[in-house]
Amino acid sequence: MWELIRANKRNSIILMVMMAFVLMLLGFVIGFAVTRNPVGGFFGLVIATIIWIVLALVSLSSGDQIFLSASRAVPVTHDVHPQLFNIVEEMKIAAALPAMPKIYIINDPAPNAFATGRNPESASVAVTAGLLARLNRDELQGVIAHEISHIVHRDILFVTLAGIMLGSIVLLSQVFLRGMFYSSLGGSRRRYSSGGQGGGQAQVVLMVVAIIAAILAPIMAYLLYFALSQRREYLADAGAARLTRYPEGLASALEKISSDPAPQLASANKVTAPMYIVNPFKKKGQMKLSNLTSTHPPISERIRILRGLTHGVSYKDYSNAFTEVTHKKSVIPAAAMTKEEIGLRQAEAKAEKEQRLQSQMRQVGDIMRKVNQFVFLTCACGLKLKIPPNYKGKTVECPRCHTNHNIPGK
């Protein structure tokens, strides 16, 4: 376990350094192009670095809060969904986390989940209402175990930092390209005339180089980012199988999530996408290029690997199943594959409750009402009343049998 975390930390640092390099290069080229002076280039470099430091400080102090509110996640208490709380606590115990992660629910029918935070002491787990409505207990446990593995592997810090770094590179190149666009509309004639005859040629070349750099830098940063986040998904799957001793739970959850008819997650964007358990963007009419830029490995592959864990769930077993399915080298660092025998948990005989889409959507609605502190009452006539929080302490009449109910106050 420790070897895995160490390898992960090392990879994170390599990626950080490479992205910092891209960012500084971009700053230098833009500064050089705008001022036509190497000193201006260094000035641009300094500005880019300052932007990055400010963003890094902000993201380290409150990056998780920014991500959570950007995805419209609401913090919930135990009463809203006791089962979710219990499952998170079970996984917290299994992974020996130092503290209980904070739990958030996202009001969205698309089933998905993510984890964020700076370190295992202050981590958060967010799930969508659609996920809670769709999955049974074992499946939910698999998903939560996957998220807890991200926390244990320190992926949450990496994603936060890399996301911010990526964000600042995109921001810098956007500002520059927009600025170029507007200045070429307004004041290009004046600038070219004042530049003199000899310098004109060199300026154009410099400008073209800067524009190309501004376009390529974000793409490069994306590719770097995605290359590493795919690996992390496999590792988190391996960790989840190890924590629950029951890979079928996660496999079946992934299967359900990938076949879900609900529209894609509304609050996700390209930077936050790698944090989710499955890619929140549904592929529709996308080209095959998506394999390179995809933040997540193909779900069918992940499911096949998990189902291939028939003998045990140690990292070594996962690595073997991985090679069998993908015919690639292992994703697990060799140092992490210590000799350990970890058997599977016995499957529980459980009647699968198949639900229709309609009842699923109703459950999503109920979960969100609970998040928003609605009171649920069952009237003697069998009607279920869902009462908004502003009726607390008042009396409500049942619309069917006209019995009066006193709503308990806060």
Added chain:
Amino acid sequence: MSGMIIFIVIILLVPVLLVLFVISIYNALVRLRNQVDNAWSQIDVQLKRRHDLIPNLVETAKGYMKHERGTFEAITQARSQAMGAKTVAESSKAEGALGEALSKFMLVVENYPDLKANQNFLAVQEELSSTENKIAFARQSYNDQVLAFNNKIQMFPSNIIAGMFSFGKRDFFEIEVEAEREVPKVSF
């Protein structure tokens, strides 16, 4: 002259580095040992939680299951024995019996559809089955930590430091009662 200085620096540096090395391994050992102890206390916490939940469960179910007095008595008795257990062996045995009584109870519940539809009962049942899971995961985590700790104190070079400060091997949590080997699965 400068060779002399380098020689002295090296002579001084080697023990310092050695001490730092020993300190870092010692700290790693202490951390692992604390994790083992912490995992052990987690098991206790969850076992105690199970004891606390049982009166609630019995209270909720009693009204529906008038003809199952024997089952309730078995649970209550097993609980008081588990709570009164003094030694680890005694406690392990009593907890095993309690788990068995509870899984029997959950089987009987299947015959009472009214009870299974009761919201309060469902809530208690979720808490109870989650506590069973937590006990199982706490044991799993304890055994994982013990494995890491034992590996560390047996492997070179940390075995030397472990020997110096007498870090002893820890035992795995082996379940003695046959019934406890299978954590009672509460099915719905």
